[in-house]
Structure formats: structure tokens, C-alpha cells
Amino acid sequence: MLLDRDGLKADLYRRTVGHNESHVLVPLADIEATLAARAGNRGIGVEVANTTKVADLAPHLDSLALIAIAFPSFSDGRGFSIAKSLRNAGFRGTLRAVGPLIADQFAYALACGFDEVELPAESAARQPIEIWLAAARAFRATYQRNHNPAGASILDRRWAAKLGAAKLGAAE
Amino acid sequence: MYRYDEFDEAFVRDRVAQFRTQVERRLSGALTDDEFKPLRLKNGVYLQLHAYMLRIAVPYGTLSSRQLRQLALIGEKYDRGYGHFTTRQNLQFNWPKLRDVPEILDLLADVEMHCIQTSGNCIRNVTADQFAGVAADEVEDPRPVAELIRQWSSLHPEFDYLPRKFKIAVTGAQHDRAAILAHDIGLRVVMNAAGEIGYELMVGGGLGRTPMIGKVVREFVPKDQLLTYLEALMRVYNLEGRRDNKYKARVKILVHEIGIEEFRARVEAEFAMLDGPSIPADTEELARITAYFAPPAYEKLPAIIPAFEAAKRANPAFAAWVESNTFPHRAPGYTALTISLKPIGKAPGDATSEQMRVVADLAERYSHAEIRVTHHQNLVLPHVKQADIFALWQALGEAGLAEANVGLITDIISCPGLDYCALATARSIPIAQSLQKRFADLSRQRDIGPLNVKISGCINACGHHHVGHIGILGLEKRGEESYQITLGGDATENAAIGEILGPGIVAEEVPAAIERLVGVYLAHRKDGETFIEAVRRLGLAPFKAAFLQEAADAA
Ligand code: SF4
Numbered sequence: 061m062l063l064d065r066d067g068l069k070a071d072l073y074r075r076t077v078g079h080n081e082s083h084v085l086v087p088l089a090d091i092e093a094t095l096a097a098r099a100g101n102r103g104i105g106v107e108v109a110n111t112t113k114v115a116d117l118a119p120h121l122d123s124l125a126l127i128a129i130a131f132p133s134f135s136d137g138r139g140f141s142i143a144k145s146l147r148n149a150g151f152r153g154t155l156r157a158v159g160p161l162i163a164d165q166f167a168y169a170l171a172c173g174f175d176e177v178e179l180p181a182e183s184a185a186r187q188p189i190e191i192w193l194a195a196a197r198a199f200r201a202t203y204q205r206n207h208n209p210a211g212a213s214i215l216d217r218r219w220a221a222k223l224g225a226a227k228l229g230a231a232e
Numbered sequence: 233m234y235r236y237d238e239f240d241e242a243f244v245r246d247r248v249a250q251f252r253t254q255v256e257r258r259l260s261g262a263l264t265d266d267e268f269k270p271l272r273l274k275n276g277v278y279l280q281l282h283a284y285m286l287r288i289a290v291p292y293g294t295l296s297s298r299q300l301r302q303l304a305l306i307g308e309k310y311d312r313g314y315g316h317f318t319t320r321q322n323l324q325f326n327w328p329k330l331r332d333v334p335e336i337l338d339l340l341a342d343v344e345m346h347c348i349q350t351s352g353n354c355i356r357n358v359t360a361d362q363f364a365g366v367a368a369d370e371v372e373d374p375r376p377v378a379e380l381i382r383q384w385s386s387l388h389p390e391f392d393y394l395p396r397k398f399k400i401a402v403t404g405a406q407h408d409r410a411a412i413l414a415h416d417i418g419l420r421v422v423m424n425a426a427g428e429i430g431y432e433l434m435v436g437g438g439l440g441r442t443p444m445i446g447k448v449v450r451e452f453v454p455k456d457q458l459l460t461y462l463e464a465l466m467r468v469y470n471l472e473g474r475r476d477n478k479y480k481a482r483v484k485i486l487v488h489e490i491g492i493e494e495f496r497a498r499v500e501a502e503f504a505m506l507d508g509p510s511i512p513a514d515t516e517e518l519a520r521i522t523a524y525f526a527p528p529a530y531e532k533l534p535a536i537i538p539a540f541e542a543a544k545r546a547n548p549a550f551a552a553w554v555e556s557n558t559f560p561h562r563a564p565g566y567t568a569l570t571i572s573l574k575p576i577g578k579a580p581g582d583a584t585s586e587q588m589r590v591v592a593d594l595a596e597r598y599s600h601a602e603i604r605v606t607h608h609q610n611l612v613l614p615h616v617k618q619a620d621i622f623a624l625w626q627a628l629g630e631a632g633l634a635e636a637n638v639g640l641i642t643d644i645i646s647c648p649g650l651d652y653c654a655l656a657t658a659r660s661i662p663i664a665q666s667l668q669k670r671f672a673d674l675s676r677q678r679d680i681g682p683l684n685v686k687i688s689g690c691i692n693a694c695g696h697h698h699v700g701h702i703g704i705l706g707l708e709k710r711g712e713e714s715y716q717i718t719l720g721g722d723a724t725e726n727a728a729i730g731e732i733l734g735p736g737i738v739a740e741e742v743p744a745a746i747e748r749l750v751g752v753y754l755a756h757r758k759d760g761e762t763f764i765e766a767v768r769r770l771g772l773a774p775f776k777a778a779f780l781q782e783a784a785d786a787a
Contacts, residue, residue, distance in 0.1 A: 163262075186262050194253070195253075201239060203384055215514075
């Protein structure tokens with residue numbers, strides 16, 4: 061099951077590389093060859109382990125449409141930091157978390173820069189899409205400014221509320 | 233004290249609602265038991281030996297009277313009428329029912345409290361010097377920065393599935409009362425040569441099966457860069473910390489394996505890539521928080537109160553209690569007063585609901601409705617007028633709370649051990665009780681002077697035995713409890729790990745063994761020298777000899 065913040069999503073990417081796929085997902089070891097063979101193709105993704113160094117991906121960030129990061133188990137949180145580091149390094153393509161995450165991690169994944177989650181069938185069967193969408197909305201706001209869109213963190217809202225109150229006061 | 237605004241309030245309410253859905257999803261099978269476990273742990277729910285245990289966060293050990301009353305109520309309604317204060321300044325209830333937990337969380341949210349991240353592999357509740365904002369040796373009150381860290385670390389999207397738990401302690405003082413060198417991160421408020429206030433950060437301290445003393449990772453982090461620096465440090469740990477072996481997963485092992493220089497270099501490299509100041513929290517936010525911690529309006533009082541001095545002269549028991557249980561306050565005529573939760577023969581750190589109410593009332597009447605929890609498992613009334621101390625002492629006495637043993641040999645830190653804990657290899661509370669009985673005579677305790685005894689019921693070291701002047705670790709040897717005694721540990725700025733004196737001994741031998749160690753001290757001490765000072769001067773040898781002698785006698 062593939063999902064993003066809007067719901068279920070069709071997966072365009074193929075992990076077996078033939079000739080006709082518009083979107084392919086290859087391991088890190090094959091990335092240079094794939095990029096060379098498909099020069100100009102905008103549908104190339106790489107799938108990496110959560111032990112991969114961001115520096116190893118850095119040279120390719122502009123050519124990759126998608127980076128999929130493996131979560132070997134939901135309790136291994138390295139993928140969150142890799143995603144955040146890739147965003148910090150300027151990666152603008154799609155970030156996908158692949159593995160048995162739980163719905164309660166969806167908001168975290170989105171906050172760290174992931175766009176979508178690819179779940180194994182077993183976890184998907186237990187956790188239908190509604191649970192994921194509800195879990196992503198569990199909190200009206202959270203504190204971390206570096207992990208929230210501009211203006212969305214509690215800190216920003218606090219100041220907005222204060223400024224709003226000040227303006228109101230000035231208007232009276 | 234910090235007060236929630238509408239956003240903090242909404243946040244804890246949402247958290248309770250979230251936990252309700254998590255419980256429902258566990259019951260419906262949407263979550264497996266393995267998946268549910270970290271979720272309940274991060275709401276403070278442990279599965280113990282006989283029941284569930286609920287651990288409530290007392291951020292940086294500060295409570296209001298209203299909050300303490302609510303805890304008393306919860307203890308009565310959902311537990312057996314008492315609670316247990318822990319070495320991390322939290323409160324544990326040992327007998328709640330799982331189905332009651334969401335309701336308890338609601339009651340906590342009503343008084344601006346929660347159980348968020350009191351357990352699990354995440355950044356835990358931040359602890360602080362219990363005399364923060366009161367002590368004279370302080371650069372600045374560390375509680376505002378502790379609150380800033382509490383907010384920043386709450387449900388941090390990136391750092392909620394760390395390799396292992398992560399504990400932060402803060403102090404603003406010269407003298408370390410928060411054991412910051414025994415934490416994953418220790419933070420000290422400091423002033424640099426230019427007169428600016430910032431933070432010195434220590435990393436990689438911790439107890440458990442591989443005890444380590446924290447090392448300085450950065451001597452000065454400017455105030456407005458703290459959260460950015462912490463983000464860099466946590467990212468390095470999250471990515472590099474070991475996940476192959478839970479006993480090697482704490483940051484102390486990473487720091488130990490790669491060395492503090494390399495660790496520092498990696499953090500600095502990450503830090504250099506981040507946006508530096510002002511992104512995670514601007515100085516206005518810290519200023520907003522700081523305003524809540526403004527000192528109460530103290531009266532202008534003389535430093536010496538004749539009636540108080542007269543009461544001490546007239547009543548030696550009162551004088552003794554004042555000597556051990558009071559701490560100098562920075563405002564003249566005021567005192568910070570420690571209430572011992574170590575009455576002889578009781579479980580260290582336990583307080584009944586009735587006692588909690590008494591303390592809450594007294595705090596309201598005499599201490600600006602404020603209470604602190606210490607990592608020694610005692611309570612503090614931080615702002616008491618000296619003129620009120622006598623009346624307070626009498627009221628505490630009626631509630632069984634006037635034990636005059638703070639800092640003395642019966643002021644024992646003890647983890648719950650085999651009486652409650654599923655991980656325990658031996659009992660610890662009964663050992664504390666047997667020692668308290670052995671040394672019950674107060675004039676003797678006072679003669680022995682300051683001495684920290686710390687007891688853990690297994691290698692996880694929740695009772696901080698490694699940093700006790702005398703440490704006692706309960707193990708299991710061939711189906712029997714066996715106690716390993718260590719000497720010379722220290723949890724302050726002179727932090728040291730205690731050294732093992734010899735082979736383990738059985739429970740019945742422990743009081744006599746400790747007696748021998750105290751005997752060596754009494755025989756060799758110089759004028760005014762405390763137990764730990766004597767241990768440092770004399771070295772292990774004479775103590776070891778006495779300890780082994782005893783073991784030989786017993787054999
Ligand atoms: S030290 Fe061991 S026995 Fe004591 S509370 Fe911790 S885990 Fe339990």
C-alpha cells in the first residue's frame with residue numbers, strides 16, 4: 061500500500077528494470093549506471109538502506125526524482141534523520157519511507173520531509189488508510205519549528221496570536 | 233512557575249485523545265502488542281511485576297500545590313493511596329489499571345501535567361537542580377531552558393525513535409545537585425569571559441551496566457543556538473548510535489567508542505550545516521518562558537530572626553532538623569526546606585495521598601504554593617520564611633514528615649527493586665529499610681555526617697548505586713540474592729564511579745558490612761572531614777580490608 065497525506069496512491073515506480081517503465085526504483089549500487097543509461101529521464105528513483113550516508117547521495121540529488129528510505133522496523137528511527145538531512149541538503153524530489161511503519165509515525169514522517177509511505181501488505185491489512193489520515197491529524201499543532209511548515213508550529217502560532225491580540229488592542 | 237497557554241493545553245489534550253485511539257487500536261488488533269508497547273511507554277505506562285505502573289512527568293521537579301493535590305486524588309482513586317517519587321523527579325503509581333489510564337491522563341491534563349516521554353527510547357523528562365532559582369551559587373535559573381527543552385523535545389518528529397532512552401539534566405549552579413555528569417546530556421548555565429550567559433554541555437554520562445561520567449562536548453553554546461546545537465547532536469546520535477545491542481545503544485557508548493573528539497567533530501559538522509541561531513526558538517520565546525519563573529515577591533526580611541534562633545535553642549530536635557533539612561535561600565530571611573521522604577523503615581520516596589495533601593497545604597501557606605521534587609526522592613518547599621519554620625516543622629511532624637535525616641546515612645536512594653520491578657534481580661527497598669533501622673539513632677547519624685547510600689535492584693542502576701558514596705547493587709547468584717558493595721562514588725561536580733570492594737554478600741550481612749565501612753571512616757577521619765573526603769584521602773585499601781575481614785568472619 062502506498063499513501064501520502066491525501067490518501068491512497070498508485071505506485072508508478074517499478075523495481076525491476078526493463079525498457080518500458082516510465083519510473084524505476086534501483087538500488088544505490090546501480091544508480092550511476094541507471095542515470096547514464098537513461099540520461100534525461102525524470103523518473104529515476106533510488107532505494108537505500110537506513111545506514112546510507114547522505115554524502116553518498118549528495119552528487120545525485122538533482123537527478124533523482126525519488127529517494128526511498130528503508131525502515132527495517134518501525135522502531136528504528138534512523139530514516140527520519142536521513143530524510144531531514146536530505147531536505148537540509150536541498151533535495152526537492154519525492155521522499156518515500158518503505159517499511160512496516162505505524163500510523164502514529166505518519167505525522168513524524170511528513171514532518172521530517174517524507175511525502176509518502178510504502179507499507180508491506182501485513183501492516184496495511186491491519187491499518188487501513190482512514191487510520192493513517194486520522195493519525196496525521198492527531199495534533200492541532202506541535203512545537204518544533206524546524207520540522208513544521210513556516211508559521212505552523214506552536215511557537216509561530218503563539219506569536220501570531222500575540223500580534224493579533226496587540227493589533228486588536230491597537231484598533232480599539 | 234510555568235503555566236500552559238492555549239497551545240500547551242491543546243497539545244496535552246490531543247495527546248490524551250491520541251492515547252485513547254491507540255488503546256482502541258490495540259484492542260481491535262490494528263496495532264500488535266510490539267507496536268503498542270513503545271506507544272504506551274511514551275505515555276508512561278510500564279508493565280511491572282504485578283501490575284501496570286504509571287510514571288508521571290514532573291518537569292524539572294517543579295510542582296504546584298494544585299498539582300500535588302491532584303496527584304493525591306489520583307493516588308486515592310486509582311491506586312492504593314500512595315505514590316512513589318523517583319530519582320528522575322517523577323512520580324510513579326504502582327497499581328493503576330490499564331483501562332483507567334486515559335482517565336488519569338485527563339485528570340493530569342486538568343492541572344497542566346502529563347506522562348509524555350517518561351519512558352521509551354526518546355528524550356525523557358528534563359531534570360534540574362531542586363534549588364533552581366533559589367540557590368545563591370547560581371548563574372541563572374535553569375528552569376526556563378529546561379522548559380524550552382521540554383517543549384522542543386515533546387513529540388520531536390525526528391527523535392522519538394532513538395536507539396535508546398535519552399536523559400537530560402540541567403543546573404545553573406556551581407555545585408551540581410542534579411547529577412548532570414550522570415546523564416546523556418548535562419547542561420550547565422555558564423557565563424563566558426565576555427559576560428554573556430550560555431550553556432556548557434556534557435555528553436555521554438550515564439549509569440546502567442556501563443557507568444560513565446559525562447564529558448564536555450562544548451564549553452559554550454550561546455543561548456540562541458542551543459536548540460540548533462541539540463538538534464545536531466541528537467541527529468548524530470540517532471544516525472550513529474548502535475542499534476544492534478540494546479546494552480550498547482546509549483550515547484555514552486557511541487562517545488566511548490569513537491572518542492569525544494570525533495563525536496564533537498561530527499556534531500560540529502552537522503551544526504555548521506544548520507541555520508544556526510533563531511530557527512528552532514527565538515530569544516523572545518525563551519524570554520516569554522523566563523517571565524513565568526520570575527521569583528515570587530519576597531518580603532524584605534532581616535537575615536537573622538530572633539524567634540527562630542530562640543526556638544532552635546529551646547528545642548534540640550528542631551535544631552537538628554533545621555541543620556540537616558534546610559538550605560540557604562538567596563533572599564534574606566528565607567530558607568529552602570527539604571521534607572524527607574525517608575522516615576525510618578518506610579520505602580524511600582513513597583508518600584501517601586494524605587501526606588501529599590499536607591505538603592500541598594503547607595506549600596500554599598508557607599511557600600508560595602510551590603514544591604520541588606529532588607533526585608534524592610525528597611520534597612522541597614523552596615521559599616519558606618524563617619519565622620514560619622517552627623510551625624511548619626510541627627505540622628510536618630504530625631504527618632510523619634519531619635525526619636531530620638536529609639543528606640545523612642538513612643537518606644537512602646533506592647529503586648523499587650524486586651518488590652515491584654519486572655527487571656529486578658534482587659530486593660532493594662528491604663535493604664534500605666534494614667539499613668535505616670541499623671542507623672536509626674539520629675545523634676549517631678549526625679555524628680557520621682553526610683553520607684549517600686544508593687541501592688539498585690539490578691544492573692540497570694535506577695538507584696544510582698555507582699555514584700553513591702556507598703553503592704549497593706542487588707544481583708542474583710545461583711538463585712540467591714547477592715549484594716555488591718561499591719565505595720567512593722560521587723554524583724556531584726566531582727563525579728566518580730564507585731569501586732567494588734569485594735565479592736557479593738547476602739542481604740543479612742549488608743548492615744554489618746556498611747557498619748564496618750563507617751567504622752573505618754570514624755576511626756580515621758580528620759577534623760571536619762566528611763565520609764567521601766576521607767575515602768578520597770585514604771583510598772580504597774583500609775575500607776577493602778575491613779570489608780573483606782567481615783566477609784572472612786562470616787565464612
Ligand atoms: S535498577 Fe533494576 S530493579 Fe531497580 S528499578 Fe531499575 S530496572 Fe528495576
